[in-house]
Amino acid sequence: MANETGFQALGQVLAGAGFQRTQSGKIASEARSAEYKCNVCHDLGWLSVDDADGNHLERCECMKEEDEARRRALFLRLCRLPLGTEDRTLEKFQVRPGLEKAYNAAREVAEGKLRWLTLMGGVDAGKSHLGVGIARKWLERDRPARYAAVPEFLDELRKGYRPDAGMSYDEEFYFYKNVDLLVLDDLGMESSTPWAQEKLDMLVNFRYENALPLVVTTNLTMEQISPRISSRLQRATFGKVVVIKAPEYRLWRAKRESKSEEIRI
Ligand SMILES: [Zn+2]
Numbered sequence: 001m002a003n004e005t006g007f008q009a010l011g012q013v014l015a016g017a018g019f020q021r022t023q024s025g026k027i028a029s030e031a032r033s034a035e036y037k038c039n040v041c042h043d044l045g046w047l048s049v050d051d052a053d054g055n056h057l058e059r060c061e062c063m064k065e066e067d068e069a070r071r072r073a074l075f076l077r078l079c080r081l082p083l084g085t086e087d088r089t090l091e092k093f094q095v096r097p098g099l100e101k102a103y104n105a106a107r108e109v110a111e112g113k114l115r116w117l118t119l120m121g122g123v124d125a126g127k128s129h130l131g132v133g134i135a136r137k138w139l140e141r142d143r144p145a146r147y148a149a150v151p152e153f154l155d156e157l158r159k160g161y162r163p164d165a166g167m168s169y170d171e172e173f174y175f176y177k178n179v180d181l182l183v184l185d186d187l188g189m190e191s192s193t194p195w196a197q198e199k200l201d202m203l204v205n206f207r208y209e210n211a212l213p214l215v216v217t218t219n220l221t222m223e224q225i226s227p228r229i230s231s232r233l234q235r236a237t238f239g240k241v242v243v244i245k246a247p248e249y250r251l252w253r254a255k256r257e258s259k260s261e262e263i264r265i
Pocket of ligand 1: 040042043045
């Protein structure tokens, strides 16, 4: 029954076990290629394989693309990127004067060459764009990532659950701790409960102890951040802290536009 590749179409196995295809009369040899999109698995997506591991099921090659697309969609959903940020990619990031270091470090994290990155700087300096862009690169590389806006994340922690999360609270927190890349955007002076703050400290500490990739963006200085977190951010030998000194994007754009108008005149 096994064909030359060593696989046996699952349909044949089922037929052998007494299962009948409803149109069994049509499974004539010359009709077969027209009837199935995949002649290896007979469109079941699985193959019964007999090898050193014994008899088991294996995914058929014909399902590869569909499986990949499904996995990517799942990773994208689990990442929880904010809506309307599709164009926040590293490719579309404008490297303005003063942002070169931040951008280069972001690329290093995106490529898996740097584990921790803390981006510090004023509002609208491009930190969130870089954080989202890094997460998108990880998804492109088929690696799970999770984005979290810290104020909302703390709120979630405080409530203990998210009705639409599809995971229990413990599973969620486990995911935050262990996901391949975590982006904590906009770490601020939180007005959360001490318990939620404690959870955030625990999360950062866990990822520090296990050297798991983390990106933190903040408007604060190290002195303003919770000491347990700032000490980890500064001590991580596998990370970088970049202080952005570029002007705000809106100011920079306004200045550039007024300059180009001057040129036009
Ligand atoms: Zn197949």
